[in-house]
Amino acid sequence: MKIYGVALLSACFLIGKLTGRFLGQLLNINSDVGGVGFAMFLLMTSSLYLRKKGWWSEESDSGIWFWSAIYIPIIVAMAASLNVKAAMTGGALALLAGLCATIAGLLLVPIISKIGNHSKKNQDGDN
Amino acid sequence: MEITNQIIGKNGLIFAFLLVGGIMLLAKFFSKKITNNRIPAVAIAILFGLGLAFFGEKKGLADIPLFSGLAILGGSMFRDFSVVATAMGADLNKIKQAGLAGVISLFVGVTISFIVGVIIALNMGYSDPESLATIGAGACTYIVGPITGTALGVSSNVIAISVATGVVKTIITTILTPLIAKLIKLDNPHSAVVFGGLIGTTSGVVAGLAATDIKLVPYGALTATFYTGLGCLLCPSIFYLLLKMVI
Numbered sequence: 433m434k435i436y437g438v439a440l441l442s443a444c445f446l447i448g449k450l451t452g453r454f455l456g457q458l459l460n461i462n463s464d465v466g467g468v469g470f471a472m473f474l475l476m477t478s479s480l481y482l483r484k485k486g487w488w489s490e491e492s493d494s495g496i497w498f499w500s501a502i503y504i505p506i507i508v509a510m511a512a513s514l515n516v517k518a519a520m521t522g523g524a525l526a527l528l529a530g531l532c533a534t535i536a537g538l539l540l541v542p543i544i545s546k547i548g549n550h551s552k553k554n555q556d557g558d559n
Numbered sequence: 560m561e562i563t564n565q566i567i568g569k570n571g572l573i574f575a576f577l578l579v580g581g582i583m584l585l586a587k588f589f590s591k592k593i594t595n596n597r598i599p600a601v602a603i604a605i606l607f608g609l610g611l612a613f614f615g616e617k618k619g620l621a622d623i624p625l626f627s628g629l630a631i632l633g634g635s636m637f638r639d640f641s642v643v644a645t646a647m648g649a650d651l652n653k654i655k656q657a658g659l660a661g662v663i664s665l666f667v668g669v670t671i672s673f674i675v676g677v678i679i680a681l682n683m684g685y686s687d688p689e690s691l692a693t694i695g696a697g698a699c700t701y702i703v704g705p706i707t708g709t710a711l712g713v714s715s716n717v718i719a720i721s722v723a724t725g726v727v728k729t730i731i732t733t734i735l736t737p738l739i740a741k742l743i744k745l746d747n748p749h750s751a752v753v754f755g756g757l758i759g760t761t762s763g764v765v766a767g768l769a770a771t772d773i774k775l776v777p778y779g780a781l782t783a784t785f786y787t788g789l790g791c792l793l794c795p796s797i798f799y800l801l802l803k804m805v806i
Contacts, residue, residue, distance in 0.1 A: 445643050456788060465788030468639050468761070469781050472646035479647065499644035503776070504601055505579040506641050507766045509633030511608030512582075513621040514762075516730065518723050525694070526720050529679045530727025533672040533698035534735065537757040541743040544667060544757065545750040547660035 437495025440482075444474040564625065571628025579632065582607050602737050602770035609730060642765060642780045649777035650748065657752035661782045664756030669790045672698040672759070673798050676724065688803040690717045694724060695802075696794035700760045701725025703790035710795040729763035736767025745771060748778040755779035759786025 448471025452464040459465065475496075482488040567574045586604035590596055594603075612619030621630035631637070654661075676698025677691045685691055689711040697704030697720065704721030736754075740746065745754055755764050755778065764783040768775045 441640070441644055445640055448643065449639075452784075452788070456791075459788075459792055465792075466785040468642055468784035471639075471643040472649070472777065472781055472784075475643055475646045476649060476651050480651070493647070496644050496647050499641050500647055503641035503645055503765075504604070504769055504773070505576070505583060506632055506637050507762075507769055508579050508582055508604045508608045509575055509629045510638055510762055511605045511619075511633070511733065511766065512611045512626075513615075513619040513630045513633045514609065514612050514729070515617050515722075515726055516609055516612040516619060517616055518719070518726055523720065523723075525680060525683045526697075526723035526727050528683075529676045529694060529698045529724045531731055532679060533675045533724075534728050534731045534758065534763075536671050536675050537668055537759075538732075538735065538739060538743055538754075540664075540667060540671065540757050541745055541750055541754050544660055544664045545744065545753045547663060547753075548656060548658070549660070549749050 434491055434495035434498075436489075437492035437497075438499070440478065440492070441475060441496050441499060444471045444478060447471065448474055567625060568627075571626075572631050573628070575626070575628035575632040578626065578629065582611075599737065599770055601773070605733055605766055605770055609733070638762070638765075642761075642776070642784075645777040645780065648774065649781070653748040654752065654778065654781065657749045657778070660749065661752040661756050664753040665759075665782060665785055665789055668757035668759050668786060669699055669793055670798075671757075672728075673790075673794060677802065685717075686806070688799065688806050689713045691806070692794060692799040692802055693717050693721045695798070696790060697721025697724035698728065699725070699790035699794065700787050701729065702787050703794055706791045707794040707799070711799060725760065728758075729760045729766075732758050732760055732763030733766040733770070736763075737770040740771040745775070748775065751775035751778035752782050755782035756786065759783050759790070761787070 449464065449467040451470045452467025455465040479488065583604050586607055587600040590598055590600040590603050614620050615622030618630045620626045673695040676695035680691050680694040685694065690713050692711060693704060693708035693713050696707035701722045704725050705718050708718040708721055744750055751768060758764050761780065761783045764779045765776055768779045
């Protein structure tokens with residue numbers, strides 16, 4: 433049944449969000465700390481476990497795949513409901529700070545990516 | 560006409576599905592015929608979305624009652640739900656391998672954004688540590704900014720600037736990521752995990768990765784989701800105190 437897949441996804445989502453929220457409260461900040469991340473780990477591990485046990489069917493999978501595929505349209509809807517005007521009226525300071533912070537982050541991607549990335553070495557056989 | 564409005568008003572979410580479907584179709588056509596498939600349809604569809612947002616204010620196009628369903632479909636509930644669903648396509652081993660780099664990228668990402676924000680605010684005439692910390696926090700994400708500003712008790716004007724800074728970051732990440740992905744070697748799960756940690760704005764990270772390579776979305780989302788929390792933890796406390804000591 434497809435609904436089993438959706439139900440598992442919902443369970444992981446809610447438990448993840450709860451964990452993130454509790455962690456936020458524990459750290460004394462009124463915000464969600466990694467809720468989506470916990471939910472993703474839960475979904476990966478629980479579906480793997482259920483598959484090993486043989487309690488999981490391809491059809492249950494398709495219930496999750498649907499939501500995974502609907503993700504792009506959701507992002508388009510999100511883009512259309514962003515406060516684009518505020519971004520423009522925040523003035524030069526907002527534009528400049530947002531732009532520079534993004535570019536600084538992007539330029540660091542190749543540098544920090546080097547940490548722990550041994551895949552190429554392994555392929556060459558010199559581990 | 561009134562009946563049509565009534566039907567759409569009551570079924571806003573369904574109308575949003577239709578609307579986004581139309582945008583995607585148009586973007587696909589545009590990508591194929593005009594850009595010769597050079598710019599992916601997803602990137603064009605997101606740009607169309609951003610363009611349409613100009614017709615409204617706070618919630619973009621969704622401010623217009625007819626299109627209010629877009630705010631539900633594009634709101635955080637559906638967004639987070641579908642992002643979690645993408646985890647099904649992720650490889651747990653690849654995440655384990657990138658774990659250390661991911662954690663480091665989170666701390667570096669929050670720190671560098673904060674510093675860049677503070678330096679620019681300093682150059683544009685702000686000098687009190689509270690305002691500087693708030694704008695620096697806004698350069699992390701548009702959630703960290705107002706949380707820091709409220710905690711430090713700055714004026715709503717400064718909070719508005721910090722939110723705007725965060726929104727600018729989201730939009731720039733969305734547009735810029737697919738354009739410079741090759742240059743920064745953003746083409747594998749490992750660098751996607753790092754990218755999510757460095758940039759941190761979940762909406763920008765997932766939209767940018769979706770326009771670059773859909774397979775990378777779960778990896779970037781995984782780290783990005785910890786970023787706002789870490790920012791809320793560091794900016795109004797340690798970073799603010801350090802800033803106060805320096806200034």
